[in-house]
Amino acid sequence: TRATNAPYEVFNGATSLETVPVGQQAAPDDFTDQGAVWETLGTFTITGGTLLVELSDNANGMVVADAVRIERVGDVPPIIDNGETGFGASGAWVPYAALGFENDLHYNWAGDGSDVASWSFTVTPGQYQVAATWAEHTNRATNAPYEVFNGATS
Incomplete structure (x- = not known):
C-alpha cells in the first residue's frame, strides 16, 4: 500500500x-x-x-x-502604472484621477491608431505573461488593440 x-x-x-x-x-x-x-x-x-x-x-x-x-x-511582478517611469503617451491621451489601478488612468477617444500609450519594461530574456487592466464602462472600446514587442519587433 x-x-x-x-x-x-x-x-x-x-x-x-x-x-x-x-x-x-x-x-x-x-x-x-x-x-x-x-x-x-x-x-x-x-x-x-x-x-x-x-x-x-x-x-x-x-x-x-x-x-x-x-x-x-x-x-513581485513588475507593474508600470500610467504616470510612472516606463509609461509613455503620444497624442491626445487625457489623464484622469479617481478610477483605475492606483486611482488614475489615461483615456482617449476612438481614432486612427496614431495616438499610442506604451509601457516599456527592461526584462531578462525568457517567457512572460503580459496582462493589462482598465476601468470598465459601456463607453469603452470593444476592440482596443494591444501590440506586444520583443525589442523593436511585434
Whole structure:
C-alpha cells in the first residue's frame, strides 16, 4: 500500500524549511507539464544557491521517488502604472484621477491608431505573461488593440 504521508523535506542549502506530507495513494493532480502530472509541494524562499528536496521512507506505506520539478516564482511582478517611469503617451491621451489601478488612468477617444500609450519594461530574456487592466464602462472600446514587442519587433 502506498503511503498517505510520504515526507518531502525542502531545504534552503542545509537548512530545513518544511516537511510536506504527501499522500501517494492517488496520482498527482495539480498541473501538467512535459507530459507528466505534478503535485505542488509549496512555495519556498531560497536565499542561497541550493534548493534541496529529500523524500525519506519515514512513512506509513510504500514511498515512490520519481521526479521533482522547480520553477522560480514569487518575484513581485513588475507593474508600470500610467504616470510612472516606463509609461509613455503620444497624442491626445487625457489623464484622469479617481478610477483605475492606483486611482488614475489615461483615456482617449476612438481614432486612427496614431495616438499610442506604451509601457516599456527592461526584462531578462525568457517567457512572460503580459496582462493589462482598465476601468470598465459601456463607453469603452470593444476592440482596443494591444501590440506586444520583443525589442523593436511585434
